[in-house]
Amino acid sequence: MRLYVPQSGIFGRRQVDKEDVVRRKSEIVARYGSWTAHEIDLGGGISTLGRDFEADKLTRIVQIVADLSGKAFEDLRILDLGCLEGGYAVEFARRGARVVAIEGRLANFEKARFAKEVLGLDRLELVLADVRELAPERWGRFDVVLCLGLLYHLDAPDCFALVHAMAEVATRLVVIDTYVGIGALEPFAYRGRTYWGRRVREHDPDDPPERRLADLWASLDNVWSVWMAKPSLLNLLADAGFSSVFVCEFPFEPAKPSDRLTLVAVRGERRRVRAMPKASEAVWDARLPFRERRRPSRKQRTTFVVAERLAHLVPKRLRRLVKRLWSGAHPQSSGEGG
Ligand SMILES: C[S@@+](CC[C@H](N)C(=O)[O-])C[C@H]1O[C@@H](n2cnc3c(N)ncnc32)[C@H](O)[C@@H]1O
Known part of the structure; x- marks a missing residue:
């Protein structure tokens, strides 16, 4: 039985003998064992691995x-x-x-x-x-x-x-x-x-x-x-x-x-x-250090998250006052932002 092998791009379609393909495939399997990973469609319902991969x-x-x-x-x-x-x-x-x-x-x-x-x-x-x-x-x-x-x-x-x-x-x-x-x-x-x-x-x-x-x-x-x-x-x-x-x-x-x-x-x-x-x-x-040393950004660090939760337990007015005093003492500190 003749078999049309689907080819894309510049190759068009090719005619091969289906029985011959099946026979040659079994010869390879007998000699080298079954395919182990690559499933390749050979046309006419024949493929290398013979199952989905x-x-x-x-x-x-x-x-x-x-x-x-x-x-x-x-x-x-x-x-x-x-x-x-x-x-x-x-x-x-x-x-x-x-x-x-x-x-x-x-x-x-x-x-x-x-x-x-x-x-x-x-x-x-x-x-x-x-x-x-x-x-x-x-x-x-x-x-x-x-x-x-x-x-x-x-x-x-x-x-x-x-x-x-x-x-x-x-x-x-x-x-x-x-x-x-x-x-x-x-x-x-x-x-x-x-x-x-x-x-x-x-x-x-x-x-x-x-x-x-x-x-x-x-x-x-x-x-x-x-x-x-x-x-x-x-x-x-x-x-x-x-x-x-x-x-x-x-x-x-x-x-x-x-x-x-x-x-x-x-x-x-x-x-x-x-x-x-x-x-x-x-x-x-520059070169990278042999182990990853980077930390997450400030807002996702555990210390920041815990501090923020605790801060919410403090009355709002007191928090504002502390913030004002802090920025007065550290006029340059703007945090990471973004
Ligand atoms: C895990 S398989 C990966 C195959 C394929 N590249 C893939 O990603 O599916 C590793 C392949 O590399 C081949 N191989 C290992 N060392 C090799 C070497 N020094 N020279 C040539 N091939 C080698 C093995 O025979 C095997 O086919």
Whole structure:
């Protein structure tokens, strides 16, 4: 039976043999196991995973790229690092982007290749390689780099080196979906800077290489990975030369744990404020402390709320008198306002 595979953008519709697709899919499952995460519609009622999977993250990533890349999908060159079964790479290639997707595990790579072939995505280049070798000389440059569910699988110094490498290959956006470390943080030195993170175990040290590779979502070989603390990750992005970094909250990902973020780092030109050039210079040189130290504004602090409630127990006239005496003694104090 012939099957019309729906293709968007420049590809139109393609005819493939449904029995052949079903047969090849079962061969892949027999050899490498079932799909684990990326549900890709192959047309004719066939899909990779074969069941619904949440589309929140994919929806968020597509929207970020559409809103912030500054180009039409057809004009974008996109790099997908640690592409797993190719769901993100396929989505962007179907939209007409030129995509290079790097995956280090053969089992995942073969599943992505199958989807590419069935969908006839000539603009998708799949590469079986280690993202720790990322360099512009080898891969060229990209408008958008996707680093989704990957950074927290790398150990030090590879996790720091990858952020610098992404800054080198990206010309516009780097989108990072990652866990951040909280709690017991350790310092790590990299290129003369100190970053803080939490060590997390990826594999049992006794696991042989085959067993490590069989854990399809994990690091390729490193037993430990580093989950960078959010302030350190932001410092690292600043050190790598990005001009602004945003945390994406919408489109919503309601199931995302509170220690996992979507960051969008922009490779723009840093601007000095003309009205205050010296003060502006200091802003670019600043770094965040390794733990969040900021406090809420005065009116939301417990001390303020309690003091305000207690004040209401005092007669109004007496309160006015105290206020008058206070402002007489502190003529400059105007509070935070706003
Ligand atoms: C948790 S999965 C995330 C996959 C996908 N990017 C996503 O967000 O759904 C991590 C992927 O990165 C791959 N990976 C881990 N370390 C890698 C490395 N050093 N080089 C290439 N791929 C790697 C794994 O094989 C796996 O496919």
